[in-house]
Amino acid sequence: MDNTAVASVRVLAPAGMLGAGFPDLTIERGLELGADVISVDGGSTDSGPHYLGSSQPKTTRAAVARDLRVLLKAAARADIPLIVGSCGTSGTDNGVDWVAGIVADLLAEEGLDLRVARIYSEQDAGRLKERLAAGHIRPLPPMGELRPETLDDCTHIVGMMGHEPIVAALEAGAQVVLAGRATDTAVAAAYPLMKGMPAGPTWHASKIVECGGQCTSNPREGGVLATIDAGGFTIEPLHPEVSCTPISVAAHMLYETVNPFRMREPDGTLDVAEATYTALDDRRVRVEGSRFHVAEQHTVKLEGARITGYQTMSFSAVRDPHILAHIEDWAALLREVLTERVEQTLGLGADSYAFDVRLYGHNAVLGENDPAQGPPREVGVMLLVNAPDQATATAVAKIANPLMLHLPTRDMDHLPSLAFATSPAETERGPAYEFVLHHAVDSITPTDMFRIEIEESAHHG
Numbered sequence: 001m002d003n004t005a006v007a008s009v010r011v012l013a014p015a016g017m018l019g020a021g022f023p024d025l026t027i028e029r030g031l032e033l034g035a036d037v038i039s040v041d042g043g044s045t046d047s048g049p050h051y052l053g054s055s056q057p058k059t060t061r062a063a064v065a066r067d068l069r070v071l072l073k074a075a076a077r078a079d080i081p082l083i084v085g086s087c088g089t090s091g092t093d094n095g096v097d098w099v100a101g102i103v104a105d106l107l108a109e110e111g112l113d114l115r116v117a118r119i120y121s122e123q124d125a126g127r128l129k130e131r132l133a134a135g136h137i138r139p140l141p142p143m144g145e146l147r148p149e150t151l152d153d154c155t156h157i158v159g160m161m162g163h164e165p166i167v168a169a170l171e172a173g174a175q176v177v178l179a180g181r182a183t184d185t186a187v188a189a190a191y192p193l194m195k196g197m198p199a200g201p202t203w204h205a206s207k208i209v210e211c212g213g214q215c216t217s218n219p220r221e222g223g224v225l226a227t228i229d230a231g232g233f234t235i236e237p238l239h240p241e242v243s244c245t246p247i248s249v250a251a252h253m254l255y256e257t258v259n260p261f262r263m264r265e266p267d268g269t270l271d272v273a274e275a276t277y278t279a280l281d282d283r284r285v286r287v288e289g290s291r292f293h294v295a296e297q298h299t300v301k302l303e304g305a306r307i308t309g310y311q312t313m314s315f316s317a318v319r320d321p322h323i324l325a326h327i328e329d330w331a332a333l334l335r336e337v338l339t340e341r342v343e344q345t346l347g348l349g350a351d352s353y354a355f356d357v358r359l360y361g362h363n364a365v366l367g368e369n370d371p372a373q374g375p376p377r378e379v380g381v382m383l384l385v386n387a388p389d390q391a392t393a394t395a396v397a398k399i400a401n402p403l404m405l406h407l408p409t410r411d412m413d414h415l416p417s418l419a420f421a422t423s424p425a426e427t428e429r430g431p432a433y434e435f436v437l438h439h440a441v442d443s444i445t446p447t448d449m450f451r452i453e454i455e456e457s458a459h460h461g
Helices: 024-033 050-054 061-078 093-110 126-135 148-151 164-171 184-194 200-207 244-255 320-324 327-346 390-406
Strands: 006-012 037-043 082-089 118-122 137-139 156-158 176-178 224-229 232-237 264-265 268-271 276-279 285-288 292-296 299-318 354-360 379-387 428-444 451-454
Touching: 006 024, 006 200, 037 061, 037 093, 037 184, 050 082, 050 156, 050 299, 050 428, 061 082, 061 093, 082 093, 082 184, 093 176, 118 224, 126 148, 126 276, 126 428, 137 451, 148 299, 148 428, 156 292, 164 176, 164 184, 164 264, 164 451, 176 390, 184 264, 200 232, 200 244, 200 264, 200 268, 200 285, 200 292, 244 276, 244 285, 244 390, 268 379, 299 390, 320 327, 327 354, 327 379, 327 390, 390 428
Parallel strands: 006 037, 037 082, 082 176, 118 176
Antiparallel strands: 006 224, 118 451, 137 428, 156 299, 224 232, 232 285, 264 268, 268 292, 276 285, 299 379, 299 428, 354 379
């Protein structure tokens, strides 16, 4: 990889997540505008701990393959790198290998010969316990101090890499980089930083483009191109009928940040308190004044998930106006009667299992903060049961079955008929996971926690 200093770097961000899709014409437009690198995020923790805990992707193979086929052909034609971060949703080793397998098949089908790098980010619990004992792991709010046994409980642990391992892969000659868990920004920042672009504008631009077209007037119409130079950066939508405005660009610093002016990366903190946002025309925005403060200690965030039990779900619908007028009292009665019958039937106390009743259409989303007044028109009642094993969870849900079908309010003199959404009413969801690691570990070097493997050729034709 040629690291000759350049005056600017153009980063093509096609979408907020690999597999989300984008119009083909936006990729062609990005190449016409002189893109130097294509970067796309492949994952997130947004959808909960299941994907990390189970090491399974959220996206379907067909959707990922569709996007990758377009991007690989574009990268090969333009002779520019393609970088994918947090492969397989959670960035586990299996996720990296899953995406790499798709890439290998596509390269063979398209007759492309590109060097592919895999960067693995899964962590060994034993090594982390050594770092913990040495005082090099600290909790991030709102977590408490980490216990060694928590590391052993995790089914998978990943470290969130910064740009450095990606740069190392590019410098080793990789044309396609498939990274495990990485900060969303590192995926876009790696190539510009390697080419000598200043850290402030680079990290800020990378934050703005992390979700593709979310900083535009129509996020559904594809991504953006960020042009980074010594004085700042410019954001331009890839779709000709879409615009960026100073407000739409600046507003993205409100997204997934604790502080809209400061954002921590493994090697320091982005500071946009003095950044200015200027409309160059009706589509493009220029940003200047971004700064980056290098940290004394490079750190890597740890993410880990463990099994909390096994879950069974049941869902019924309430249309009875009398029950709806007293829906919270009815739900309280459901909880009370179910608890009694589980103890009578299964001999289980409340400490042996757990269940949750959620009233969709009433307050399932906002709970007590819901501002709605008056009885709802209809309510979906979702029961989630969690138990140490699947059979117990399903047994509890089956005990709830007649209650969710015919439970009257305390003052009703007849049995109402409610409606189950499915037959059978109970759906076994398998193991349930929870995030238990939200901690930072001091790095020995920016790359020492990550393993890089580069294939000489992925072309099998």
